[in-house]
Amino acid sequence: xxxxxxxxxxxxxxxxxxxxxxxxxxxxxxxxxxxxxxxxxxxxxxxxxxxxxxxxxxxxxxxxxxxxxxxxxxxxxxxxxxxxxxxxxxxxxxxxxxxxxxxxxxxxxxxxxxxxxxxxxxxxxxxxxxxxxxxxxxxxxxxxxxxxxxxxxxxxxxxxxxxxxxxxxxxxxxxxxxxxxxxxxxxxxxxxxxxxxxxxxxxxxxxxxxxxxxxxxxxxxxxxxxxxxxxxxxxxxxxxxxxxx
Amino acid sequence: xxxxxxxxxxxxxxxxxxxxxxxxxxxxxxxxxxxxxxxxxxxxxxxxxxxxxxxxxxxxxxxxxxxxxxxxxxxxxxxxxxxxxxxxxxxxxxxxxxxxxxxxxxxxxxxxxxxxxxxxxxxxxxxxxxxxxxxxxxxxxxxxxxxxxxxxxxxxxxxxxxxxxxxxxxxxxxxxxxxxxxxxxxxxxxxxxxxxxxxxxxxxxxxxxxxxxxxxxxxxxxxxxxxxxxxxxxxxxxxxxxxxxxxxxxxxxxxxxxxxxxxxxxxxxxxxxxxxxxxxxxxxxxxxxxxxxxxxxxxxxxxxxxxxxxxxxxxxxxxxxxxxxxxxxxxxxxxxxxxxxxxxxxxxxxxxxxxxxxxxxxxxxxxxxxxxxxxxxxxxxxxxxxxxxxxxxxxxxxxxxxxxxxxxxxxxxxxxxxxxxxxxxxxxxxxxxxxxxxxxxxxxxxxxxxxxxxxxxxxxxxxxxxxxxxxxxxxxxxxxxxxxxxxxxxxxxxxxxxxxxxxxxxxxxxxxxxxxxxxxxxxxxxxxxxxxxxxxxxxxxxxxxxxxxxxxxxxxxxxxxxxxxxxxxxxxxxxxxxxxxxxxxxxxxxxxxxxxxxxxxxxxxxxxxxxxxxxxxxxxxxxxxxxxxxxxxxxxxxxxxxxxxxxxxxxxxxxxxxxxxxxxxxxxxxxxxxxxxxxxxxxxxxxxxxxxxxxxxxxxxxxxxx
Numbered sequence: 001x002x003x004x005x006x007x008x009x010x011x012x013x014x015x016x017x018x019x020x021x022x023x024x025x026x027x028x029x030x031x032x033x034x035x036x037x038x039x040x041x042x043x044x045x046x047x048x049x050x051x052x053x054x055x056x057x058x059x060x061x062x063x064x065x066x067x068x069x070x071x072x073x074x075x076x077x078x079x080x081x082x083x084x085x086x087x088x089x090x091x092x093x094x095x096x097x098x099x100x101x102x103x104x105x106x107x108x109x110x111x112x113x114x115x116x117x118x119x120x121x122x123x124x125x126x127x128x129x130x131x132x133x134x135x136x137x138x139x140x141x142x143x144x145x146x147x148x149x150x151x152x153x154x155x156x157x158x159x160x161x162x163x164x165x166x167x168x169x170x171x172x173x174x175x176x177x178x179x180x181x182x183x184x185x186x187x188x189x190x191x192x193x194x195x196x197x198x199x200x201x202x203x204x205x206x207x208x209x210x211x212x213x214x215x216x217x218x219x220x221x222x223x224x225x226x227x228x229x230x231x232x233x234x235x236x237x238x239x240x241x242x243x244x245x
Numbered sequence: 246x247x248x249x250x251x252x253x254x255x256x257x258x259x260x261x262x263x264x265x266x267x268x269x270x271x272x273x274x275x276x277x278x279x280x281x282x283x284x285x286x287x288x289x290x291x292x293x294x295x296x297x298x299x300x301x302x303x304x305x306x307x308x309x310x311x312x313x314x315x316x317x318x319x320x321x322x323x324x325x326x327x328x329x330x331x332x333x334x335x336x337x338x339x340x341x342x343x344x345x346x347x348x349x350x351x352x353x354x355x356x357x358x359x360x361x362x363x364x365x366x367x368x369x370x371x372x373x374x375x376x377x378x379x380x381x382x383x384x385x386x387x388x389x390x391x392x393x394x395x396x397x398x399x400x401x402x403x404x405x406x407x408x409x410x411x412x413x414x415x416x417x418x419x420x421x422x423x424x425x426x427x428x429x430x431x432x433x434x435x436x437x438x439x440x441x442x443x444x445x446x447x448x449x450x451x452x453x454x455x456x457x458x459x460x461x462x463x464x465x466x467x468x469x470x471x472x473x474x475x476x477x478x479x480x481x482x483x484x485x486x487x488x489x490x491x492x493x494x495x496x497x498x499x500x501x502x503x504x505x506x507x508x509x510x511x512x513x514x515x516x517x518x519x520x521x522x523x524x525x526x527x528x529x530x531x532x533x534x535x536x537x538x539x540x541x542x543x544x545x546x547x548x549x550x551x552x553x554x555x556x557x558x559x560x561x562x563x564x565x566x567x568x569x570x571x572x573x574x575x576x577x578x579x580x581x582x583x584x585x586x587x588x589x590x591x592x593x594x595x596x597x598x599x600x601x602x603x604x605x606x607x608x609x610x611x612x613x614x615x616x617x618x619x620x621x622x623x624x625x626x627x628x629x630x631x632x633x634x635x636x637x638x639x640x641x642x643x644x645x646x647x648x649x650x651x652x653x654x655x656x657x658x659x660x661x662x663x664x665x666x667x668x669x670x671x672x673x674x675x676x677x678x679x680x681x682x683x684x685x686x687x688x689x690x691x692x693x694x695x696x697x698x699x700x701x702x703x704x705x706x707x708x709x710x711x712x713x714x715x716x717x718x719x720x721x722x723x724x725x726x727x728x729x730x731x732x733x734x735x736x737x738x739x740x741x742x743x744x745x746x747x748x749x750x751x752x753x754x755x756x757x758x759x760x761x762x763x764x765x766x767x768x769x770x771x772x773x774x775x776x777x778x779x780x781x782x783x784x785x786x787x788x789x790x791x792x793x794x795x796x797x798x799x800x801x802x803x804x805x806x807x808x809x810x811x812x813x814x815x816x817x818x819x820x821x822x823x824x825x826x827x828x829x830x831x832x833x834x835x836x837x838x839x840x841x842x843x844x845x846x847x848x849x850x851x852x853x854x855x856x857x858x859x860x861x862x863x864x865x866x867x868x869x870x871x872x873x874x875x876x877x878x879x880x881x882x883x884x885x886x887x888x889x890x891x892x893x894x895x896x897x898x899x900x901x902x903x904x905x906x907x908x909x910x911x912x913x914x915x916x917x918x919x920x921x922x923x924x925x926x927x928x929x930x931x932x933x934x935x936x937x938x939x940x941x942x943x944x945x946x947x948x949x950x951x
Contacts, residue, residue, distance in 0.1 A: 048947050057848055057943040078852060084943070085850025096845040096946055100262030105255065112255050113850045119251065158849070170947050 003066075004166050004198050005031040005054050010063035012049050012221075023049040025221040026063065031200060033165065036192045038212030039202045045218040047202040048170060054200060055088055055168045056080045068165055085113055089159030091169035091201075095151040097143040097158075103130065104139040107157045114162060129157040133187060149180035156187060160197065169201035173208055185211050256855065260863040263839075270831050275871030277824045278923055282872040284820065285919040286879030288813045290909050296806040297910075298903035302656030303799050305493035307480060307666060309358065309763030310772050312798035313348065313779060314338070316791035322761055323800035324362065324480075325666075335362075337680070338788070341759045347786045348764060353775040355767045356490045361481040361674045361760040365634035372564040373414075373466045375620075376406050377458065384454045404450065406567030407461065411441045413563045413590075414468055437464040475519055477632065479667040481674020483754045484508075490765055493657070499626040499650020505751045507673045509630055509646035513653040514664035520622045524562055524597065525611070527555040531599075532608050537905070538894060542601050556598035559590055562619065570618050577614050581607075626650050632669070636679025644673045656903030659896040660802075671759070672749045680758045764792070805901075821922065825930045832864065832934035843938055844945030853939045860935040861928060868927025869920075876919045883911045 012024040024046045031037055031054075041047050052058035053065045056072050059080075065072045068087045072080060084090075089110075097106045104126060111122045130136050133153040143151055152172060159167050169188065173181030189211055192199050201208075209215055217224040264271045304310055307324050314322045320334030338344050341359045348357045383400040415438045440446055441461060450457045480487075484502040488494055498516075502508035517526060531551050534540040542548045566574060571589050578592035579585065586592050599607050624630055626648055633643040646669055657664050766775050776792040783790025796803035836843070843856055890906030893899040901907075 052944055052947060055848070055943075055947075057947070081847070081850055081852050081943075084848065090845075090848050090946070092845070092946055094841075096841060098259065098842060098846070100259055100266055101255075105258065109255065109846075110849050112252050113852075113855070115249065115252065162850075 002033050003030045004033050004035075004068060005029070005200070006064075006066040007053065007060075008064050010053055010060040010065055012046075012053065012058070013061045023221055024053070024060070027218075027221075027223055028063075029216065029223065031166075031198060033198050034192070034196050035198050035200070036189065036211065036213040037198075037200045038209045038215045039200065039218060040204060040209050040215060041202075041218035041224070042204060046221040047204075047218055049221075050218065051168055051170055051200070051202055054166075055090065056084050085110060086162065087164050087166060089162065089164040089167040089197075091152070091155050091159050091167060091172045093171040093174045095143070095148070095155045095175070097151055097154055099143055101142075102139070103135060103141050103143070103146070103154050106143065106154055107161050110158060110162045125161060126157075129161055130154075132191075133157045147180075148176050149183060152176060152180075152184050153187065156184070156191070160191065160195070163195075164197065166198045166200065169199065171202055171204075173203070173205060178207070181205070181208070252855070256859050256862060260859050260866060263835075264863060264867060267835060270835055271867055274828045274831050275867050275874075277827060278868050278927065279871035279875030279878075281817070281820050281824055281926070282875030282919040282923045283879040283882075284875075285817055285922055286876050286911075286915050287882060288817065289915045289918060290879070290883045290911055291907075292806065292809055292813055293912060293915065294907055294909035295809070295901050298656065298907060299802070299806060299901060300795070302493055302654060302903040303802065304765075304795050305491055306654035306657055307360075307491065307763065308795040308799050308803070309356075309490070310766045310769060310795055311764040311776055311779065311792050312761055312795065313344070313357075313764055313783075313790055313792045314761035316780075316783075316789040318791070321800075322793065322798050324360075324761070324763075324798045325800050325802050335760045336789075337361075337678075337758045337760055338762075338790075339758050341757060341762070342755050343786070344759065344762060344788060344790070345755070347782050347788055347790070348762065348779060351775060351778045351782050353766045353768055353771050353778070354764055356486070356765040358486050358490045358763040358765075359483055359671055359754070359759040360762060361671060361678060361758075362478070363481070363634055363674065363678055364476065364478040365632050365677070367475045367477055367630065367632055372561075372620075373407075373410055374462075376403065376410060376567075377462055377466060379403050380407055381458055384458060387454075402567055402569065404447070408442070408447060409567055409571060410564050411438065411461075411465060413560060414438055414465065415442045434468055438468065441465050475515075477515065477667050478665055479509075479632075479669050479674070481669050481671045481678075483671055484510075484668065487668070490763070491654075493655045495653055495655055497651045497653050499648070501652075502649050502668070502670055505748050507644070507646055507670050507747050507749065508649045509632070509673075510649055510668040511624075511651045512665055512667050513651040514658060514660070515667060516622065516651045520624050522561060522619060522621050522623075523558060524555050525616065525619075525621055527551045528597075528608055528611060531555075531604060535601075535604060538892070542599070542604060552597070552599055552604075556594045556596075559593040559597065562593055563590055565619050573618060574615065581610055581614075624648060632673075632677060634677040636677070638679055640679065642677050642679060644677050646673055657900060660900040670749075670754075671757070672753050675757050678758075678760075817922070821926050825926055828864070828926070828930035829933055832860070832931055833937060836860070836934045836938045839938075840941055840945050843941045844943055844947075847941065848943035848946040856938050856941070857935050860938050861931050864927040864931035865924065868923045872920055872923030872927075875923075876916055879919065880911055880916060883909050887911065 007027055007029040010024055010027050011022065014021045014023050027046075027050060029050075039047050039050060049058070053060055053072070054067065056067055056075075057080075059065070059073050059075075067083065070083060072083075075083065090096075098109065101109070107126045107129060108122055111117055111125070117125070127136070127139065130139055133156055135150060135153055135157070138146065138150065138154075143154065146154065152175075159169075167188075172188070173184055176184060185208060188199055188201075191197055201212075203209060303325075312322055312324055315336040315338050317336040318334060319336075322335055345357045345359070348354050380400075380403040383396060383403055386396055387400065437460075441464070446457070485504050488501055496510075497513045499510075502510060511520065517529070521529075531542065531548050534545065534548055535542070540548055542552055566589065574589050575587065575592065578589065578596050582592060582595055584592065584595065586595070596607060596611075628648050629645050630648050631643055631645050633641055636642045652668065654664065654666075764775075764779070766772055772794060776794060779792040780790055783792075794803075796807070846856065847853075886907075886909050888908075890908045891902070893902045893905055893907065899905060
């Protein structure tokens, strides 16, 4: 399997005034294509920082992060943006839809930024995706007319519309009730299976972790555990760290 | 390409929907911008209209497009007279014919009007003087043997009038004494007045009328305080060329100064303000304020003051009344006031203390019933006026000029600055200014021949006069005659009275000295080039010509609109700086509220310039839409005002509007300027917020954890 993400000894320090706060203290990780990887850990363990590094919205202080074969530290701001646009889809905890645009436009937005598809091609793809996430009838609705679950489905459609090799989800079910969260997770899982899209998501919900093909745990900015869990039988991440007892 | 259009579409969609989503912010920012645009359109349009109106009336009155004068002058030319009495710092140009030929050789020059500006203080005779002068004429006629009944009656009436005047003065002088208790001075005066008022004085009058007259002329006349200094500023010019060249000049009363004749024209403003009977003038002012401007006496301080002044200052009127007129006034006033009061002074005071109900009827009554018996103007059209002026070498020179009429410059009628320019022929001007004219030269030669005066150069004058005391050798009698001295001698000769209607050879106008000349051009757009050409032509011809635009030549008045423009632009600048700060703050706030949204856009893959375009577009959209609304409203208001006009509420506005109403016009550049400023402000005010927005990290889209 090709590694979509390859992280070597990555550290990330944040400055808080004069104090340097280490958020990641050296993480090495490889994620292969088609994985459904869960990053678990308590608040402050470095989950989001790790996701930021993988999502190319941040670069490591030391060490390297390679996404789709490109080392992010060497890329300019513009190149990083382009890399995000073409290879990564984002799903956020609070959905983060553009409130003033309707569902259709929200999903179409990354395609418009890409400048590659014609209007007809875009329309076909957007409508198909909306159908796929079960919102075929809601194309002209505004986000504030939708339920939380529906909004997250729109966000998933938006994340997938460019056919990225990697989808990052930051606590995708945290703002949803458990039934809706389950549905969302099922949808992601299904897309992972049928589209072969790699999913990496952070969570601290044990039920969500149960769905993951691989699981890594973060504590104090370090990998505490990695392994395979849940019913899927993917390989464990090839990490150089010792497995849990 | 279509993808770019689609991206733009989405940017526009986000931008516009955001504007609607934040309705209040949009309305506040838009309101400020709209108001600014409105103000720019209104302000610049009004100012342009005022500028246009003023420039037309100033160019068309006296300034012309360009003024030419000697470059050797110490001061700048100010054709509107500035505030100073002294116009001497302009060096004369000695030969107008040459100046004119040089000027006319410049292609764009259409007309050249010769000019000289000066001022004089002239003492206008008071009522006492006039009454005494009339009496003296009758006395002379009597002593020369005229014993007609008509003369006897006239003589009696005139004596009555003088007695009447003295009794008014007597009351007055006593009042002054009571008030001030200035014993020494007032006692002397009081004694004179008492003597003049005594029955004994008049009983002996006929025995020695000349002696009595002399006493009255020397001791009584100076006590009458109604004699006024007339400060007359005048332009000496070629009257017919002047009238042809300046379309704003109109004759109000009388006629223009005939060609080849000496003469004087009063400015209508001066004639009304300074020459007219004060009471009548006050009534005119009140009448004008009520009928034209709809003011009320009770509600307007100025009018209240004028009415009070008119009703308390009746002495001027009383002095004009001889016995029959006093009787006439008494009966008329008693009739109109339904009063049995017999004191005409009190009747007049009562009559003139008007209010809003009775003013118009009394005003009409005054002009219909009383005015025909009064001398409304101290100098009448057709009178001969003695103008005394200082020559440039400091001597007093005088000329008797017939007053042919009054004139006004349309649009500047009410201007205390521009409306005070009187006019005389250039030949008389040169004399008053101390330049040698042909007539003068002959006259001086005659005086010299009869008095045996020898010519003395200025350097040797002292030794000539005081030669012995100084012990210096006496100057050679044959020293070269000095032009300057000739001029000064002509000043000394000024006591010689001449006929006010004396004609002169029109050629004299062309050939003599001038101080300045107004140039009218064919094409006003080329005025700047013409100024340069004139100075070049002057240099080539060896004439020290300096040419200035009318704006410069009109002094303060010419600079006025420029000044107003600076004030307006400063105001606009301040408004827009304030607007900029407010808009900037509003946008920064709005941006900070949208951090999550912008972060998401960035995370999803929007480049920074996308964010920049979005924010600038929002600003520009608000600017354009509201700017256009403000501009359209402003344009609408100006169009409306252009139809109905803006009334000039007072004399100052009358001047700026160059008439009673201003009809502002809209120029397309006003609109473009407004839109341009609005756009500029919109873009500039969005720079900082957009910069902040561009710095928003895509991380902001993620949950903050660390």
